[in-house]
């Protein structure tokens with residue numbers, strides 16, 4: 001993604017759709033190829049950039065993606081979060097509590113067509129991932145989510161709260177070996 005992106009927007013209602021789902025028996029994942037193909041078929045003529053958030057469960061990944069989506073839906077306006085707004089756009093499902101919410105990998109069904117500083121159009125998608133390291137998610141599943149989202153994304157944000165601790169960094173050493 002060259003240069004700084006400028007104004008652009010997405011026509012029609014935008015929502016997140018799963019491209020990787022958990023198997024019915026809860027053992028591993030299955031890709032949803034038809035959704036994948038349909039989404040990217042529409043942007044054959046554009047370079048594509050995927051902005052992804054990964055990281056531990058229950059830290060606000062989906063919430064942060066909704067804030068990003070809200071900002072892009074409002075065309076990156078300086079007044080993008082208006083006075084009356086109490087919540088960000090509902091593109092990705094998010095909730096409070098201690099139970100994990102997002103399962104698999106989800107991506108926006110439509111791109112935000114943005115423009116780089118050298119006037120090239122880019123189709124930008126936002127991508128959400130299942131939270132890692134909760135008791136229901138095996139290390140192999142964490143590794144699958146992390147590896148796939150790293151491979152698919154142009155920019156990957158690793159979402160942590162507070163400071164970065166040594167054990168956060170150690171998790172990067174372990175993840176690749178379980179795939």
Ligand SMILES: Nc1nc2c(ncn2[C@@H]2O[C@H](COP(=O)(O)OP(=O)(O)OP(=O)(O)O)[C@@H](O)[C@H]2O)c(=O)[nH]1
Pocket residue numbers: 056057058059060061062063064093094095096097099100101102103129130131132
């Ligand atoms: N105070 C505060 N709360 C936040 C922030 N980001 C998220 N939350 C809260 O954290 C909770 C979890 O948000 P989600 O976005 O569903 O978290 P998640 O990381 O996607 O969770 P999983 O999908 O289960 O991994 C919600 O109650 C949010 O309101 C933040 O920046 N500040």
Ligand SMILES: [Mg+2]
Pocket residue numbers: 061062063093094101102128129131
């Ligand atoms: Mg989530």
